Amino acid sequence: xxxxxxxxxxxxxxxxxxxxxxxxxxxxxxxxxxxxxxxxxxxxxxxxxxxxxxxxxxxxxxxxxxxxxxxxxxxxxxxxxxxxxxxxxxxxxxxxxxxxxxxxxxxxxxxxxxxxxxxxxxxxxxxxxxxxxxxxxxxxxxxxxxxxxxxxxxxxxxxxxxxxxxxxxxxxxxxxxxxxxxxxxxxxxxxxxxxxxxxxxxxxxxxxxxxxxxxxxxxxxxxxxxxxxxxxxxxxxxxxxxxxxxxxxxxxxxxxxxxxxxxxxxxxxxxx
Amino acid sequence: xxxxxxxxxxxxxxxxxxxxxxxxxxxxxxxxxxxxxxxxxxxxxxxxxxxxxxxxxxxxxxxxxxxxxxxxxxxxxxxxxxxxxxxxxxxxxxxxxxxxxxxxxxxxxxxxxxxxxxxxxxxxxxxxxxxxxxxxxxxxxxxxxxxxxxxxxxxxxxxxxxxxxxxxxxxxxxxxxxxxxxxxxxxxxxxxxxxxxxxxxxxxxxxxxxxxxxxxxxxxxxxxxxxxxxxxxxxxxxxxxxxxxxxxxxxxxxxxxxxxxxxxxxxxxxxxxxxxxxxxxxxxxxxxxxxxxxxxxxxxxxxxxxxxxxxxxxxxxxxxxxxxxxxxxxxxxxxxxxxxxxxxxxxxxxxx
Numbered sequence: 001x002x003x004x005x006x007x008x009x010x011x012x013x014x015x016x017x018x019x020x021x022x023x024x025x026x027x028x029x030x031x032x033x034x035x036x037x038x039x040x041x042x043x044x045x046x047x048x049x050x051x052x053x054x055x056x057x058x059x060x061x062x063x064x065x066x067x068x069x070x071x072x073x074x075x076x077x078x079x080x081x082x083x084x085x086x087x088x089x090x091x092x093x094x095x096x097x098x099x100x101x102x103x104x105x106x107x108x109x110x111x112x113x114x115x116x117x118x119x120x121x122x123x124x125x126x127x128x129x130x131x132x133x134x135x136x137x138x139x140x141x142x143x144x145x146x147x148x149x150x151x152x153x154x155x156x157x158x159x160x161x162x163x164x165x166x167x168x169x170x171x172x173x174x175x176x177x178x179x180x181x182x183x184x185x186x187x188x189x190x191x192x193x194x195x196x197x198x199x200x201x202x203x204x205x206x207x208x209x210x211x212x213x214x215x216x217x218x219x220x221x222x223x224x225x226x227x228x229x230x231x232x233x234x235x236x237x238x239x240x241x242x243x244x245x246x247x248x249x250x251x252x253x254x255x256x257x258x259x260x261x262x263x264x265x266x267x268x269x270x271x272x
Numbered sequence: 273x274x275x276x277x278x279x280x281x282x283x284x285x286x287x288x289x290x291x292x293x294x295x296x297x298x299x300x301x302x303x304x305x306x307x308x309x310x311x312x313x314x315x316x317x318x319x320x321x322x323x324x325x326x327x328x329x330x331x332x333x334x335x336x337x338x339x340x341x342x343x344x345x346x347x348x349x350x351x352x353x354x355x356x357x358x359x360x361x362x363x364x365x366x367x368x369x370x371x372x373x374x375x376x377x378x379x380x381x382x383x384x385x386x387x388x389x390x391x392x393x394x395x396x397x398x399x400x401x402x403x404x405x406x407x408x409x410x411x412x413x414x415x416x417x418x419x420x421x422x423x424x425x426x427x428x429x430x431x432x433x434x435x436x437x438x439x440x441x442x443x444x445x446x447x448x449x450x451x452x453x454x455x456x457x458x459x460x461x462x463x464x465x466x467x468x469x470x471x472x473x474x475x476x477x478x479x480x481x482x483x484x485x486x487x488x489x490x491x492x493x494x495x496x497x498x499x500x501x502x503x504x505x506x507x508x509x510x511x512x513x514x515x516x517x518x519x520x521x522x523x524x525x526x527x528x529x530x531x532x533x534x535x536x537x538x539x540x541x542x543x544x545x546x547x548x549x550x551x552x553x554x555x556x557x558x559x560x561x562x563x564x565x566x567x568x569x570x571x572x573x574x575x576x577x578x579x580x581x582x583x584x585x586x587x588x589x590x591x592x593x594x595x596x597x598x599x600x601x602x603x604x605x606x607x608x609x610x611x612x613x614x615x616x617x618x619x620x621x622x623x624x
Contacts, residue, residue, distance in 0.1 A: 112407075112408060
């Protein structure tokens with residue numbers, strides 16, 4: 001090793017440096033699947049490492065599930081409270097990750113130049129988006145596993161077809177991701193942070209998660225039923241509590257949010 | 273294609289135009305180390321220019337950030353883009369990186385259009401942004417390792433981190449790194465993919481002298497290994513120390529471009545000073561000197577000679593002194609620095 005110590009502007013003769021030509025160009029991107037896998041793993045770690053995110057995605061849904069199942073605060077109608085609450089809290093978990101968490105994280109990634117820097121890497125933009133989606137799905141699987149265990153511990157007895165449940169969860173994820181990314185890609189990071197939390201709170205209260213929509217006035221019910229959170233929680237409830245086959249109406253509402261939401265996000269997302 | 277003479281040659285007659293790359297004083301890029309093939313030289317292609325910008329205009333609203341800019345970067349060299357804040361440095365570099373689309377003009381980077389051929393270009397270049405670019409919660413080594421994973425043949429992450437003095441802060445989250453550590457991490461991220469061409473936007477801003485030196489040495493090693501480097505800087509000494517070529521930007525245009533020597537040689541005169549016994553016969557001295565040289569005794573025994581001061585003039589003066597039994601004490605040659613050139617061209621201090 002002969003480290004370069006000259007101070008003149010001629011860094012010695014051309015040729016291998018002291019490190020044996022360590023920096024000799026050998027450019028190239030990794031295979032795209034490997035890039036997406038690496039990116040998804042990093043994004044998942046970032047989500048799971050962030051305390052505020054965990055509060056939103058794990059602590060709040062778990063607390064709500066336990067609290068409202070064991071203490072009779074809200075009249076959840078006929079039947080056991082946990083059978084009403086578990087599907088709603090699953091919907092809340094999807095919203096917390098796909099919408100709130102993703103919007104806030106992506107908003108700050110945009111603000112801190114992470115998206116910009118990754119934009120100059122070999123990872124294509126669609127690959128970045130695919131990785132984000134994967135990270136959201138992985139997080140959701142972990143959330144759902146945890147919440148299911150808690151609910152089962154509280155005496156939950158789910159029914160219905162798991163495929164229908166999976167379809168609803170995917171449709172809900174698409175709907176919330178579109179809205180979250182639209183917000184993150186167009187608003188300032190601080191505005192996204194505030195708005196995403198506000199929307200989370202409003203939809204938690206008004207989206208049939210812990211308070212049945214029937215408790216609201218009739219006129220409000222009609223509107224509230226069209227919200228993605230209501231569609232997801234009611235759809236999941238139709239399957240998991242009432243054993244319905246596939247709630248097409250709710251799926252339709254979710255698709256009605258997902259398609260324009262994702263299209264608008266793709267159209268208006270600003271990377272810097 | 274033969275580059276046309278640089279506009280600065282006419283705009284600023286005092287400065288030499290951009291030399292023809294094929295005849296210029298440029299050193300060849302380093303051949304690979306033992307056993308590794310040198311860089312491919314495809315016949316019939318212009319492999320000389322890593323970056324070619326012609327007539328670049330980029331507006332933000334009514335204001336033109338870049339206004340008719342030409343720039344050439346020869347393969348295997350270090351080019352410093354120098355200019356005050358708002359001169360258009362970052363806009364130019366970010367257009368080359370594919371972040372911005374030129375309003376008018378053409379940009380070719382490694383022969384590709386950075387906007388249209390981004391997918392093919394990006395694996396071949398390394399980018400260091402002026403700030404940010406890292407997840408606040410990511411650890412330094414985690415982020416560097418991640419960038420390495422996005423490339424096919426990355427450098428060894430631990431060696432690189434050690435090389436840049438990042439070894440001790442590998443476990444530290446980005447948000448807790450110091451400014452200097454962040455800069456070095458960004459630099460490491462730019463080179464870890466073994467690019468052909470790296471763009472470094474103010475790589476030493478905010479660094480302490482030691483870290484600055486480490487960065488300089490890395491740039492020299494990159495160049496020695498055949499990597500083309502484009503860096504923007506506020507620092508004259510950085511450009512003088514590192515760059516084969518310097519482009520001085522002002523108001524969105526290139527005010528002058530050339531090697532530091534070329535830029536410092538042209539234009540205003542340089543001076544030579546010495547002290548000797550008072551009342552020397554300057555007329556006799558001037559006869560020995562080329563036309564256009566001036567000599568004056570500023571204080572008793574304090575002499576100043578101004579003109580094109582080179583080795584020949586210095587030799588002439590000292591031999592005249594020897595013939596006249598004069599000991600020229602404290603003889604100094606004052607050459608123009610890039611700082612002087614910059615001030616003359618732009619009327620601005622580099623760092624305001």
